[in-house]
């Protein structure tokens with residue numbers, strides 16, 4: 001029997017590479033859309049379990065990829081993340097976060113593929129507002145949401161957008177909090193940070209992957225009428241200072257942090273978004289101390 005196929009974007013990234021492994025483990029044939037320059041290092045060792053499709057940047061190229069992969073559903077995770085942008089970033093933000101996924105939706109429509117799991121961010125909801133992106137990155141996610149709504153209405157897509165908070169886990173190459181702590185713990189060097197009162201909502205990678213699988217099951221079960229959106233939160237955000245203290249306790253390495261040596265960012269998220277709907281059937285299982293222990 002031919003194995004049923006899934007198509008993923010962002011598979012070479014931190015979350016995508018974990019999701020690929022889970023899908024393979026669950027018996028799916030996994031197709032991934034990559035760029036010619038994509039590093040495949042996080043997918044090392046998967047061999048023939050993954051079918052790579054190099055996107056040439058065109059809509060026609062994307063239509064051919066979706067046709068060749070013939071997926072049951074698409075998981076869209078590819079994104080350029082920039083907390084703050086400069087003038088030189090505008091084009092690549094639009095390219096990665098609006099144009100590329102719009103090509104994907106058109107290719108799905110042309111090939112009659114209608115199930116999508118999309119990835120948004122809690123940063124679309126600064127100060128807990130329905131429309132208030134924290135930064136241009138979050139605004140591009142919001143712009144793509146508007147495009148997705150059109151395809152959902154016009155092409156009867158069934159879609160779920162998972163709006164993620166912060167994520168962490170072993171083997172994370174991103175220059176994020178846990179890596180900063182890890183490096184500071186090893187080197188003993190002073191780490192310059194903001195005053196550290198902002199609440200941080202960290203979800204462990206296995207819980208994040210579970211959320212994608214629960215959303216997929218919901219689509220497969222025919223429970224989604226059109227477009228649904230859920231926040232994937234730990235529901236236990238902590239001030240950054242407490243996150244650092246937890247890391248130091250679990251790793252048994254004191255962190256030399258110079259609190260207040262850096263200013264808060266403009267539009268720093270002090271209180272994460274709380275006005276989200278919970279994904280039915282999903283809740284985070286790994287608390288922060290256990291998650292940090294798994295990272296060490």
Ligand SMILES: NC(=O)c1ccc[n+]([C@@H]2O[C@H](COP(=O)([O-])OP(=O)(O)OC[C@H]3O[C@@H](n4cnc5c(N)ncnc54)[C@H](OP(=O)(O)O)[C@@H]3O)[C@@H](O)[C@H]2O)c1
Nearest residue numbers: 010012013014015038077078079096119121164165166167
């Ligand atoms: N991680 C978090 O804490 C967090 C929070 C909120 C939302 N999210 C969302 O979760 C998703 C996955 O995040 P992540 O942290 O795993 O990302 P990541 O590690 O930074 O990886 C980004 C992925 O997107 C791909 N990509 C970027 N631009 C592309 C383009 N123009 N064409 C094709 N592929 C492109 C990258 O491919 P290359 O290998 O070619 O660069 C890579 O596979 C993203 O949508 C992100 O916005 C994450």
